[in-house]
Amino acid sequence: MSGLKGSTYMKRYSRQTLFSPIGVDGQERLRRKHVLIVGLGALGSSIAETLTRAGVGKLTIIDRDYVEESNLQRQLLYSENDAMERMPKAEAAKRRLNEVNQDVEIHSIVGDADVPLLERLAPNIDLIMDGTDNFDTRFMMNDISHKFHIPWIFGSCVGSFGSTFTIIPGKTPCLQCLLKKLPMRGQTCDTVGIIAPAVQMVTAYQTAEALKILSENQWALRNTYVTFDLWQNQTLSIKADSIKNADCYTCGHYPTYPYLQYEATTKTAVLCGRNTVQIRPATSTNCSIAVLADQWKKAGYKVSANPFLVSVLKDEHRMVLFKDGRALIHGTNDITIAKRVYHSLIG
Amino acid sequence: MIKLLLFAQFRDQIGKQEMQFPIEGKTVKELKEILKESYSFDELDSVMVAINEEFVTDQEIIREGDIIALIPPVSGG
Numbered sequence: 001m002s003g004l005k006g007s008t009y010m011k012r013y014s015r016q017t018l019f020s021p022i023g024v025d026g027q028e029r030l031r032r033k034h035v036l037i038v039g040l041g042a043l044g045s046s047i048a049e050t051l052t053r054a055g056v057g058k059l060t061i062i063d064r065d066y067v068e069e070s071n072l073q074r075q076l077l078y079s080e081n082d083a084m085e086r087m088p089k090a091e092a093a094k095r096r097l098n099e100v101n102q103d104v105e106i107h108s109i110v111g112d113a114d115v116p117l118l119e120r121l122a123p124n125i126d127l128i129m130d131g132t133d134n135f136d137t138r139f140m141m142n143d144i145s146h147k148f149h150i151p152w153i154f155g156s157c158v159g160s161f162g163s164t165f166t167i168i169p170g171k172t173p174c175l176q177c178l179l180k181k182l183p184m185r186g187q188t189c190d191t192v193g194i195i196a197p198a199v200q201m202v203t204a205y206q207t208a209e210a211l212k213i214l215s216e217n218q219w220a221l222r223n224t225y226v227t228f229d230l231w232q233n234q235t236l237s238i239k240a241d242s243i244k245n246a247d248c249y250t251c252g253h254y255p256t257y258p259y260l261q262y263e264a265t266t267k268t269a270v271l272c273g274r275n276t277v278q279i280r281p282a283t284s285t286n287c288s289i290a291v292l293a294d295q296w297k298k299a300g301y302k303v304s305a306n307p308f309l310v311s312v313l314k315d316e317h318r319m320v321l322f323k324d325g326r327a328l329i330h331g332t333n334d335i336t337i338a339k340r341v342y343h344s345l346i347g
Numbered sequence: 348m349i350k351l352l353l354f355a356q357f358r359d360q361i362g363k364q365e366m367q368f369p370i371e372g373k374t375v376k377e378l379k380e381i382l383k384e385s386y387s388f389d390e391l392d393s394v395m396v397a398i399n400e401e402f403v404t405d406q407e408i409i410r411e412g413d414i415i416a417l418i419p420p421v422s423g424g
Contacts, residue, residue, distance in 0.1 A: 039424060041424055042423075042424060043424040044424070130424070131424055132424050133422055133423055133424040134422050135420070135422055155424065156420070156421050156422060156423055156424050157421065157423050157424065158355065158421040158422070158423035159355065161354060161355045161421060163418070163420075163421070178395060178402070179393050179395070179420055180392065180393060181392065181393060182393075183390065183393040183419075183420045183422070189423040192359075194423055225395075225402065225418075227354065227418050229354060229355070229358075232358065232364055234352070234354065234364060236352075236397065236400060236416055236418075237400065238397045238400050238401060238402055238416070238418075239400060239401040239402065240401075240402050242401060242402065242403070243402045243403070243404060
């Protein structure tokens with residue numbers, strides 16, 4: 001409670017404590033909770049803002065990307081300045097969230113939500129919120145959730161269409177029960193667009209469920225898979241209990257958590273619909289981006305940098321290198337070409 | 348007759364959000380095969396199928412009057 005103290009604290013949350021299912025006791029329970037938000041795009045930034053304003057004790061936020069102009073139409077936490085400076089989303093989000101509510105401890109991670117990181121964070125987490133834009137990460141989160149018995153709240157959207165489901169280990173079916181396997185690439189925000197209300201609708205459902213879990217009102221959970229299309233005026237709330245699979249590799253009787261093993265070997269990823277490849281070194285390094293930026297400038301490349309990353313233009317490709325050694329190569333979906341660009345600049 | 352509700356890319360592909368189908372007595376798996384052949388829907392392996400607002404497996408048998416929703420997973424966020 002570094003920001004507002006004592007009675008001011010209660011005043012701040014008065015409209016939430018007046019809501020009888022939460023009350024003063026529920027507010028205190030929120031303050032003791034630690035939520036992990038994976039991904040800080042449209043869903044993640046909306047979730048982070050709502051939970052910060054609600055007075056959740058601690059948030060750990062992870063994102064591997066930086067702010068771009070095309071994010072601003074729907075990603076609530078970011079400003080034009082963040083886009084101009086190519087601020088990493090996790091860092092820009094932290095700054096904004098600290099302005100909104102100093103009571104909330106924000107731990108930001110600019111990096112990939114990979115298995116070692118999630119396994120390290122999991123033991124201290126009460127709830128995992130899905131703010132990602134890809135199923136590779138969601139299947140990993142699904143495994144982590146069950147291995148560590150942490151509830152997680154799935155959300156996704158594209159166009160005017162969205163879906164959400166609350167997954168409680170030991171109770172509900174899991175993502176693997178719902179989808180059977182990793183989906184093929186479908187529509188993405190970069191191919192068919194997205195409108196902000198679709199995002200807000202998903203996060204309204206996600207954060208309402210989060211408040212129920214965090215204030216320990218589990219009895220009020222929705223228990224259905226919600227899907228809607230705000231433009232076509234369709235809404236469905238679907239019962240899911242009967243598809244819980246007793247032999248599921250994630251939530252069944254003999255789990256093997258397949259996505260925790262698979263991921264451990266992945267080093268490159270094509271970012272869905274973004275014409276971008278990510279390359280991640282086997283172990284994260286702390287590379288001196290200032291030195292590299294200097295070298296590239298001297299070599300005649302167009303370079304811009306901030307304390308967190310450096311961006312360099314090489315022919316039709318732009319590479320953005322983060323301090324942890326991770327690189328995004330824009331302008332290609334081809335891993336081989338991306339690696340060639342990466343190695344041509346870094347060695 | 349049954350009613351088929353379409354969302355996201357399936358809706359876009361057909362251009363309408365509802366279709367009538369004489370398919371009672373068949374399984375969900377057979378429905379998927381028909382949709383694949385007649386309307387070249389793809390990625391039906393990971394599509395979620397609900398009958399009367401309850402998820403079902405591929406083995407479920409479709410009955411007269413059922414309302415079937417095909418819900419594709421989308422990845423955006």
